[in-house]
Amino acid sequence: QALSSNGGQVPVIQRTPIYCGACGSKCGLYFVRTENSMYIEPNPNHPQPGMCARPASALQIWSHPLRLRKPLKRVGKRGEGKFEEIDWDTALNEVATKLKEIADKYGPESIAFTRHDHMSWHLPLIAALIGTPNVIGQEETCHGASTAARLAVLGAGGPPSVDPDYKNLSYLILVGRNLDAAMGSVRLLSIAREAGAKIVVIDPRAPNLAFSSVEWIPILPGTDTALLLSMAYVIINEGLYDEQFLKRYTNAPMLIKQDGSPLTQSDLGQQGGAYMVYDSASNEVKPLGAAADPSLMYEGDIQTQSGPVHVKTVFRLLIERVSKYEPRKAAEITGVPPDTIIRLAREFATRRGVIEDGWYSARNGNDFDMYRAILILNTLIGNIDRRGGLCFQEPAKFPNSCTVGPTKIDTILGVSLPPVKSKRVDLLKYPLAVSAFDALLDAAITGSPYPIKALIIVGTAPFHRDVNTEKLKRALEALDLVVTIDILPQDHVDWSDYVFPDLMFLERSEISSAPWTLDAAVIFSNKVLDPPPGVDARHAFWILLELVRRAWPDKAALIGYTEKYSDYSLFEQYEELILYKILDYLSRAWNISKESLEKELREKGYYVLKRKSYEVKPYKARLATPTGLVEIYSLVALKHGLDPLPDWRPPPGYSAPKEPNEFYLITGKDQTVSGHFVFTWNSKYLTERCVWMNPSDAERLGVKDGDVIVIEGVDNGFSAKTCIRVTNRVRPGVLFSYAFAGGHVSALIQPPYDFLRLGVNPQWFTKGYVAPVVGAGATNSVVRVRI
Amino acid sequence: MTRLAFLWDQSRCISCGACIAACNAGNYKSSTSSNISWNWIRTNIKRIELDRSIRPMVLLVQCQQCENPPCVTVCPTGASYKDSEGLVKINYRLCIGCRYCMVACPYQARWFDEEVWAPVKCMGEECLERISRGERPICVAVCPANARDFGDIDDPNSSISRRLAESRYVKLLENVGTDPKYYVVVGP
Numbered sequence: 001q002a003l004s005s006n007g008g009q010v011p012v013i014q015r016t017p018i019y020c021g022a023c024g025s026k027c028g029l030y031f032v033r034t035e036n037s038m039y040i041e042p043n044p045n046h047p048q049p050g051m052c053a054r055p056a057s058a059l060q061i062w063s064h065p066l067r068l069r070k071p072l073k074r075v076g077k078r079g080e081g082k083f084e085e086i087d088w089d090t091a092l093n094e095v096a097t098k099l100k101e102i103a104d105k106y107g108p109e110s111i112a113f114t115r116h117d118h119m120s121w122h123l124p125l126i127a128a129l130i131g132t133p134n135v136i137g138q139e140e141t142c143h144g145a146s147t148a149a150r151l152a153v154l155g156a157g158g159p160p161s162v163d164p165d166y167k168n169l170s171y172l173i174l175v176g177r178n179l180d181a182a183m184g185s186v187r188l189l190s191i192a193r194e195a196g197a198k199i200v201v202i203d204p205r206a207p208n209l210a211f212s213s214v215e216w217i218p219i220l221p222g223t224d225t226a227l228l229l230s231m232a233y234v235i236i237n238e239g240l241y242d243e244q245f246l247k248r249y250t251n252a253p254m255l256i257k258q259d260g261s262p263l264t265q266s267d268l269g270q271q272g273g274a275y276m277v278y279d280s281a282s283n284e285v286k287p288l289g290a291a292a293d294p295s296l297m298y299e300g301d302i303q304t305q306s307g308p309v310h311v312k313t314v315f316r317l318l319i320e321r322v323s324k325y326e327p328r329k330a331a332e333i334t335g336v337p338p339d340t341i342i343r344l345a346r347e348f349a350t351r352r353g354v355i356e357d358g359w360y361s362a363r364n365g366n367d368f369d370m371y372r373a374i375l376i377l378n379t380l381i382g383n384i385d386r387r388g389g390l391c392f393q394e395p396a397k398f399p400n401s402c403t404v405g406p407t408k409i410d411t412i413l414g415v416s417l418p419p420v421k422s423k424r425v426d427l428l429k430y431p432l433a434v435s436a437f438d439a440l441l442d443a444a445i446t447g448s449p450y451p452i453k454a455l456i457i458v459g460t461a462p463f464h465r466d467v468n469t470e471k472l473k474r475a476l477e478a479l480d481l482v483v484t485i486d487i488l489p490q491d492h493v494d495w496s497d498y499v500f501p502d503l504m505f506l507e508r509s510e511i512s513s514a515p516w517t518l519d520a521a522v523i524f525s526n527k528v529l530d531p532p533p534g535v536d537a538r539h540a541f542w543i544l545l546e547l548v549r550r551a552w553p554d555k556a557a558l559i560g561y562t563e564k565y566s567d568y569s570l571f572e573q574y575e576e577l578i579l580y581k582i583l584d585y586l587s588r589a590w591n592i593s594k595e596s597l598e599k600e601l602r603e604k605g606y607y608v609l610k611r612k613s614y615e616v617k618p619y620k621a622r623l624a625t626p627t628g629l630v631e632i633y634s635l636v637a638l639k640h641g642l643d644p645l646p647d648w649r650p651p652p653g654y655s656a657p658k659e660p661n662e663f664y665l666i667t668g669k670d671q672t673v674s675g676h677f678v679f680t681w682n683s684k685y686l687t688e689r690c691v692w693m694n695p696s697d698a699e700r701l702g703v704k705d706g707d708v709i710v711i712e713g714v715d716n717g718f719s720a721k722t723c724i725r726v727t728n729r730v731r732p733g734v735l736f737s738y739a740f741a742g743g744h745v746s747a748l749i750q751p752p753y754d755f756l757r758l759g760v761n762p763q764w765f766t767k768g769y770v771a772p773v774v775g776a777g778a779t780n781s782v783v784r785v786r787i
Numbered sequence: 788m789t790r791l792a793f794l795w796d797q798s799r800c801i802s803c804g805a806c807i808a809a810c811n812a813g814n815y816k817s818s819t820s821s822n823i824s825w826n827w828i829r830t831n832i833k834r835i836e837l838d839r840s841i842r843p844m845v846l847l848v849q850c851q852q853c854e855n856p857p858c859v860t861v862c863p864t865g866a867s868y869k870d871s872e873g874l875v876k877i878n879y880r881l882c883i884g885c886r887y888c889m890v891a892c893p894y895q896a897r898w899f900d901e902e903v904w905a906p907v908k909c910m911g912e913e914c915l916e917r918i919s920r921g922e923r924p925i926c927v928a929v930c931p932a933n934a935r936d937f938g939d940i941d942d943p944n945s946s947i948s949r950r951l952a953e954s955r956y957v958k959l960l961e962n963v964g965t966d967p968k969y970y971v972v973v974g975p
Contacts, residue, residue, distance in 0.1 A: 013920065032813075037913050039812035041928055051929055053804030059817035179801070183931040186801065190933040193799065196975075211845040212932065213798040213974060671803035681819035682811060685828050686804045695839065727838040 017605025021505025022054035024117035025182035048184030081494035081747025096550030118459035146358030149371030155624030171353030178207030222364035222651030230330030234345035242382025253294035365653030433775025468768030524601035653778020689759035713765035806926035814911025851967030858888035
């Protein structure tokens, strides 16, 4: 629509609402068209208003010279990157035939998918049609650890389900998190900063955020839990905790027996399985929630049917635990001075601070404890679901493409599919994982617990994403079929038998719940461009549906996907069909007009369904934890044989550095990094690809900025050359490399884009450690430097 | 009088690159040709990282819209000029590509665009059109950290004037007599 014009003197400007697909955040944007130009701007009223360098460079992705242009079929060996172009029909038929052969021989569960955010809504439907449970995403090295912690302590889900109230907070601590996304959070935080909010960044390297006025605390890698538990020590010792919150809304008063299990009614020979507390008002043991004044400090012997049992409150156990981390002791572990720890604890408690609960987060192998410690600190000061605190997101009730029930799978199209018999291959090994891709690699290599034979890789970059590069190569060798759907040549493309060119986000329309806002909202992205000339790309959803239809036409027909849509020009009709099913569902769920919902989504790009209501969970509504309360002592962890309280353990993800030339190699992102953005010309200049080294280390080793060094993985012996950037942005003893940016090796990368080969891919040096139960990989490593 | 000026808040800037890339997209059509003058993106904003200082800092530098612009003084043809609202502009029809202005600018805020054969600078064509429509320059509109502002410093009610009134700020190379109108805010 024309928002402004000046009597015909000034060209008309058109703004079409879209949301960003350059990373997973879906920030709200406008696609701007004027007489002379096209570019992208933030959509300022969107619940998640963008933006950063990534969407600003979107047109460089759109017209990228390295874009995958035609379907490709491998002609060389796997890993060589030699392909011939083939037509869509032949490519789809050949892949469909192979998929059917594999499913017939090994069962449908031997077909697996991996993805990042793109197609994450659609893939469960595709997998359900085929009959495989195996959609295994990026979470092992992304939010797996923090999500397991949210589940354990708050009964919550993936990262947007809980988030700081950025707009209203007064004091924010970020541990290994830099707000590289979503930019809507940064925009909201700028309001809090105007009002004087303080930000503390705890990270061995200074992220871009630390260029602004924040306090940066360069901690030793993998020691955050010791710092956090030490802060808890100070807060408890100085009485800065919220006693009433702990008594009413957490399991802090719950009585725990010496074997670690909670005392229940059945222990006392009473009806029911309620957890027990000691009521100081009546000097009796009572069910959790039933005591007038539940004691936080009770310790004693309780008479049970099998005699006296010694019990302590959870709070007492927490005090015992944090007593290990008196600030001077924590300082030895973390490299953070004791005075700083004490000051942080006092500031955090007295300014009613909030510690961010983690997103992209797997680092050291001990991250599950770290995120539980973070959630417990927020709990200690009672800043849960309060204005300016750590809040639960209002759910948008956005429908899934399919919902798995005990006897059937219900789809968005209204038809039900038979249940999938097998269990997801990674969940057999890591029951609390969101996704543990490493288990899929094991199954591909060993055939255990059952074989994985085909892998379809959709819009993600396993070589830059996952730990243990050599294992990934062995698995890709072992598979019968490797298919890639993507827009640019990530490294795994070279290992693929077939490559299908996908649309980039400006070329497709999409609907989603708004992920990074506390409000419940739906967002929409209009299609604004076709692929540029010479790029014969198609929608990934069409590619997937065509593979299903060509292999199993009857299965595709169940969801109304017929041969008609093999004519790609008709596919938008099928997309609309799905869109209207989603709009139908939402209009019923929220009792709103479907027409006005659709109109606002298309014209404004968003529809806010419900604004955030504070102080609901756990005050008026139960949490999804076993106790319904905040679980300082996690019964989920207990059930899975993990320590119910967080503790600091030396990082199991790598061997500690021992020699003067051994360094931690840590990794992370900023606003100038995402799997696709790093391919842009802008990224050549905006993203550092050399490995960062502190000036004191550089001087000691006799190297200077720009020099080339060799780094060698202490745990895996892999070595590679890299340039170094000598900078105070990383603490001594630590090297930093951006994830995803450097060390690209695909043969399809041509000059002038060979800058992608600079630097290293930090995954090359990883030990391949994956934490038990939780399934979080360790992306940090320890390397030896050779000059 | 109207005197248009830029504000960049160093204490808020997170160096996300949005302004740099958006200037390229809006003013230079997302061009991937080289900016040889700066060895940089075709954009009017430079990023200087001062990461050997004790506290890592970033400095974003662009045309300072000087009250006494040396680039205008040295221009032999009058192509560079200061307009009635205080913006330093180029009349491309008069530019002969001699690049004296590039040499004269103490901020090195101009770069040579081989495609138009002229030294270019902030503001670009699209940004000039935007302000003629009453909109903010692209770099200001896109900033997620609210680290940028633009407007009339002679109007005490403009948002830039109000921000300057409650901020500590510096100007770059104030000693060289250019009287720049690019205010670098360093804190409240």
